[in-house]
Amino acid sequence: MSDPRLESLRAAAPGLRLATAPDELLHYGRDWTRRWTPAPLAVALPATVDEVQAVLRWASAEGVAVVPSGGRTGLSGGAVAANGELVLSLERMRRVLAFDPVDRTLTVEAGAPLETVQEAARQHGLQYPVDFASRGSCTIGGNIATNAGGIRVLRYGNTREWVAGLKLVTASGELLDLNRGLVKNSSGYDLRHLAIASEGTLGVVVEATLKLAPPPPPVATLLLALPSFEVLMQVFQALRGRLALEAFEFFTGTCLRHVVAHGAQAPFEREYPYYVVLDAAAEGPDDERLLEAFGHCAEQGWVEDGVVAQSQAQAAQLWRLREGITEALAPHxxxxxxxxxxxxxxxxxxxxxxxxxxxxxxxxxxxxxxxxxxxxxxxxxxxxxxxxxxxxxxxxxxxxxxxxxxxxxxxxxxxxxxxxxxxxxPYLGCTRSAAEIGIMRALRAALDPAGILNPGKLFDPPER
Amino acid sequence: MSDPRLESLRAAAPGLRLATAPDELLHYGRDWTRRWTPAPLAVALPATVDEVQAVLRWASAEGVAVVPSGGRTGLSGGAVAANGELVLSLERMRRVLAFDPVDRTLTVEAGAPLETVQEAARQHGLQYPVDFASRGSCTIGGNIATNAGGIRVLRYGNTREWVAGLKLVTASGELLDLNRGLVKNSSGYDLRHLAIASEGTLGVVVEATLKLAPPPPPVATLLLALPSFEVLMQVFQALRGRLALEAFEFFTGTCLRHVVAHGAQAPFEREYPYYVVLDAAAEGPDDERLLEAFGHCAEQGWVEDGVVAQSQAQAAQLWRLREGITEALAPHxxxxxxxxxxxxxxxxxxxxxxxxxxxxxxxxxxxxxxxxxxxxxxxxxxxxxxxxxxxxxxxxxxxxxxxxxxxxxxxxxxxxxxxxxxxxxPYLGCTRSAAEIGIMRALRAALDPAGILNPGKLFDPPER
Known part of the structure; x- marks a missing residue:
């Protein structure tokens, strides 16, 4: 703790927990990418919004770069601190703060894991429908920072659709209380939506008010084996017109081979080029509309093999073929x-x-x-x-x-x-035009003139 | 046409249609508000995106204020030109450009009226679900500029939810092609969402790619008479839990009195304090779940009178009680x-x-x-x-x-x-904090340094 900047941080935020041990710097300095060597200045672990504000006021004044940090399950290096930044971890701010049954909203601190939010929603007879495999580790703040998607976007949209309110601390330490849970609000620029997917470069999410949905309908789970991607698209079109799809995921024979090698049970006797696992609203595995839709695809000669899960356990088994891919591939x-x-x-x-x-x-x-x-x-x-x-x-x-x-x-x-x-x-210019990137730079400079918020992420800071 | 600025505009955009007759200035210089005296410099009526770009390049260079203009059905003066601005009307750019059955999107020019969009969607067996009474006059560009809501937000959300892509011309005349119809896109700041509800102060919407929804389910229309607002909320909660509500609108006895005085038929023998008109998914007026839900509310003593529409014509009649309010009140x-x-x-x-x-x-x-x-x-x-x-x-x-x-x-x-x-x-500060307004100002200045886009709307420009 000899760095004089940390002494000044201690003075600026007296009760703030700071971690500086080498293993802590390593742990908090990286995400699921492994291409950069973590080298943060220190790790701040605030317990309150006040502390987050104090850290950012201090960082703006001292010109210290800050990397906001959630569950660090990111795959793009957005939470990597490899250049002497201060990591600002929200992990101690993980409380569920409020549930409102009329508004159907849940208000949580940004460090709450996705799974905590999903569980809290279920306890109130509702659902938070954004879902993906890292649910136990990733945090709502991180989900918002990347506008996380997952396996149910088809039916429920991305994280963006479920954020009714957002508390954001700006680079200067101002606390913004954005949209405050309103369904309708046409009162100027929606800074909430600007903050979503900004990867910690425009502010630090400290709290979110999330919309909840009615619980999902009972579904049937199907696994289909298909000869080609063209057919896969035709099956998607046909089923979308006939069923209420809750999820529709595909993977190749290569993926399945790895998942099976990793311990899953092969679903069919032989291997096929493509597989689809899907959830469709249904009364049960014998639901008439389901069988009619499945029959239509079979009649067209699209489906080479298929299975309808007859139990929850079998449905879980089929989904494991899709959800197990990332883990099965990891050794490679x-x-x-x-x-x-x-x-x-x-x-x-x-x-x-x-x-x-x-x-x-x-x-x-x-x-x-x-x-x-x-x-x-x-x-x-x-x-x-x-x-x-x-x-x-x-x-x-x-x-x-x-x-x-x-x-x-x-x-x-x-x-x-x-x-x-x-x-x-390096590839941002393939997706966003030079004019768009220019505007993003200008917006970032307008909101964070000192350039302290996650510098180097998204695009390089201007030369100083 | 003696103003030298118009001569320079003619030179900058040779084929551009310009209107300068007094009745045209009056017509295009105001919206549905009537509190300001229209006084535009002229009205530009571009037919192409190129012409819009040329106008804005010219305006930025000359420092001429521009008021983007759609159907001018706004109720907040956002499209008023009372200070010598150039009105930039999109009304000649009203084509439906493309429909994609796989993406389920419709691409239209910004001047297309809402009703044109709704009709085009219906022709393809889908729906564009944003809806309100000015549908025949208002334009998609204007809807996007205010994030228009309407009577079906409860079920389908605001305009924002339906914009998959947006072409926006900036103050400097750059054409931005934002999000391009993608369902998932986490590649930096979502400038599309920043532009939505910015009331023409950050750019001019010239084209939109709109998501379409499956056609609405068959619905039953109900009119309920209620003794109090508290009961109204209880009815809302009870029905929301039991039925798939497509719309749920309320009005007071005062409203009904005016609508009836304006020619509508009184639905009940006596007047009640509150009324609700609602659409709920149902197989018909005798749908079991519908009658069960209605029965539950009656048992609780909440509903003083009620009627279920027995025909499309009666449903339209019930909805006229709600949709006719604005017109019935207008003489007052x-x-x-x-x-x-x-x-x-x-x-x-x-x-x-x-x-x-x-x-x-x-x-x-x-x-x-x-x-x-x-x-x-x-x-x-x-x-x-x-x-x-x-x-x-x-x-x-x-x-x-x-x-x-x-x-x-x-x-x-x-x-x-x-x-x-x-x-x-004057009241923006009651809804947005000083910090938020400060950020909005900074963003506006970053995107429109010359301050030409709809100046004076949303908040006052900084002193120069």
Missing amino acids: LPYKNDVAVRVSAMPAFLAEAQALLAAEYPEFEVAWFGHIGDGNLHINVLKPTELGQEAFVARCAEVTAHLAGLVERHGGTISAEHGIGLVKK | LPYKNDVAVRVSAMPAFLAEAQALLAAEYPEFEVAWFGHIGDGNLHINVLKPTELGQEAFVARCAEVTAHLAGLVERHGGTISAEHGIGLVKK
Whole structure:
């Protein structure tokens, strides 16, 4: 604790908990990416909004960079502190503060894990419908900072749709109480929406008022085996017109092979090119509309094999084939791309992307999966055992540059739900125009003139 | 056409249609408010995005203020040009450009009337669910500029929820193609959402890609007569839990009296304090769940009278009681307030507001109606016949100041869906904090350094 800046921080925020031990700096200085060596100045662990304000006032005055930090489950390096920044962890601010049955809202501190929010909603007979696999570790503040999506966007939208109010501390330490849970509010610029997906560069989320939905309907879970992506799109179109889809996820035979090798049970006797796992509102596995819709797809010759879960346990088993992919791939140190195009552009994009990867990088195994209804493809490039990690990452950066060009030609985005952070920063120009990036820079400068909030993330700060 | 600035505009945009006749200046210089005397410099009527860009480049260079103009059905003066501004009317840019059946989107020029959009969606077997009474005149660009709401927000949300892409021309004439129809896109600040509800102060909307929804379910329409607002809230809660509500609107006996005086048929033999008209998903007027829900409310003693529409024609008749209010009140030159609080705060707010108005302004007749599910109350103060218009407006400004204070205490907004424009500008500080207004000013200055876009709307420009 010899750094004089920390002494001045102690003076500015007397009760603030600060962590400076090497293992703490390592732990709080990184997210799920492993490409940067954590090197924060220290870790501030405020317990109150007042303390967050004091930290930011101090940081603006001293010109110290601050990295807001939630569950650090990010995949784009948005929460990495590798340049002597102060990590501002919200993890001690994790309380559920209020539930309102009339407004159907839940107010929570930003450090509350997603799972805590989901559980609190369930206890009140409602649901918080944003969901993804890192639910136990990721925090609402982090979800808001990246506008997190997940497996139920098709039906419920992204995090953005569920934020009715947001308390945000600005770089200067001002507390903004944005929208305050109102359903309708046309009173100037919606700074709440500007803050969502800003990855901690415009302010620190300290509290959120979240909308809740009625509980999900009873669903049936299906797993379908399909011969091609074109057919997959036709099945999606046909089922969307006939059923109320709650989720519709696809993955390739490659993904399934890895999940099965990782311990899951193979669902069919042979392997198919594509699989879909879906939840559709239904009275049970024998629901008439469900069987009619499934029958229609079979009649068209689209479905090569399929199974309707007959129990909750079997449904969970089918979903594990999709949700287990990330874990099953992890030992292969995958290089992750998270792209999206318009749903209608998916077949052409996927065909071109597969051709590109096969032609340029025949030695790489690529695992594809994603959210068809959202146009979101997760492309995981697996590290060949014989290739060193550094060479692999360098090679993947080339892959990403090629892919980014392809995404640009198809009008898509290089980040559907992971955010830009450090990882996608070089490719931002493939998704946002120079004019847009210029405006983003200007907005950031207007809100944080000292440039202390998560500098270097999203885009580089201007030369000083 | 002697103004030298118009000559320079002609040179900058050779084919641009310009209108300068006195009746045209009058027509295009005002919206549905009638408190300002129109005095525009001229009216530009571009036919292409290129022309819009040329106008804005010229305006930024010359320092000429520009008022973007849609259907001019606004109620807050956002489209008023009373200070020698150039009106930039989008009314010639009204084409439906594209429909995509896979993405379920409709791409339209900003000057397309809401009704045109609704009709185009219906032709494709889908719906554009934002709806309100000015649908034939208002434009999509104007809807986006105010984040218009209407009678179906309860079920479908505001305009914001339906904008998948936005083309915006900035003050400097840059064309931004924002979000481009993507469902998922976490690539930095969402400038689309910043532009929505910015009332033409951050850019001119020239094109929008709108999401469409599946067609609405068959509904039953009910009219209920209720003894009090507390009961009304209980009915809302009970029905929301039992039925899929598509709309739930209330109005007072005063409103009904005016609508009936204006030619509508009285629904019941006597008058009641409150009425609700609602649409709920139902197989028909005898739908079991509907009758069960209605029966529950009757058993509780909440409903004093009620009717279920037995035909489309009767449903239309019941809805006319609600939708005809604005027109029926118009001859009384009502002073309109459009406030919202959280739904849970409505009973306390309404009680205090009614007490305030009764105590301070016993001579005013006040018509209340609105959208319970959104917390949105329309408060129309009717001009007593004997009071002059000017004295009435002055008196109403006092009313509004009192109401704004009340709204502030209840955590609400002085504008739920009309926008701020000129009318609400003095009260913005009751809804947005000084810090928020400071940030809005900074953002506006960053995007429009010359201050040409709709100056004086939302908040005053800084002193120069």
